[in-house]
Amino acid sequence: MATADNKMVIHRFYEEVMCQGRIEILDEVMDENFVDHGEAFFGSPRGRETLKQGIAMTHGILAGLTVTLEEIIAEGDMVGVRGVMRCTHGGTFVGVAPTGNELTWTGNAMFRLSEGKIVERWFNSDSISIIRQLGSAPATEPGDNSYQV
Numbered sequence: 058m059a060t061a062d063n064k065m066v067i068h069r070f071y072e073e074v075m076c077q078g079r080i081e082i083l084d085e086v087m088d089e090n091f092v093d094h095g096e097a098f099f100g101s102p103r104g105r106e107t108l109k110q111g112i113a114m115t116h117g118i119l120a121g122l123t124v125t126l127e128e129i130i131a132e133g134d135m136v137g138v139r140g141v142m143r144c145t146h147g148g149t150f151v152g153v154a155p156t157g158n159e160l161t162w163t164g165n166a167m168f169r170l171s172e173g174k175i176v177e178r179w180f181n182s183d184s185i186s187i188i189r190q191l192g193s194a195p196a197t198e199p200g201d202n203s204y205q206v
Contacts, residue, residue, distance in 0.1 A: 074086070
């Protein structure tokens with residue numbers, strides 16, 4: 058599949074699935090045996106159906122979730138993205154009751170596609186900033202790069 062086509066699949070994943078919550082689109086853009094190599098905070102689901110459940114649950118907890126892709130690069134069967142996620146904390150998340158606060162964090166992901174479908178993803182999000190925005194970790198002063206939890 059052409060690099061431009063692979064980038065379009067990833068755009069659909071973020072726009073239609075992550076932003077709009079249309080999990081049925083995963084049937085079109087993701088292999089049923091999808092493997093996620095996530096971080097400890099968000100976990101590493103295996104299989105398209107497991108990811109569907111996770112995304113549906115996330116949309117119930119983190120209302121109005123949007124992902125703004127700031128950069129997308131591709132070569133061969135690999136597509137990398139860098140983006141900003143925004144939502145409203147509307148349900149219990151990582152043990153914290155709903156605050157109604159807007160949460161904003163950054164993330165990076167690398168996808169591998171095969172025959173026009175996502176088969177693997179590696180990702181990392183700025184989880185410590187989420188924890189801080191929820192009030193579960195102390196805020197730091199601007200320029201302080203320490204990670205105190």
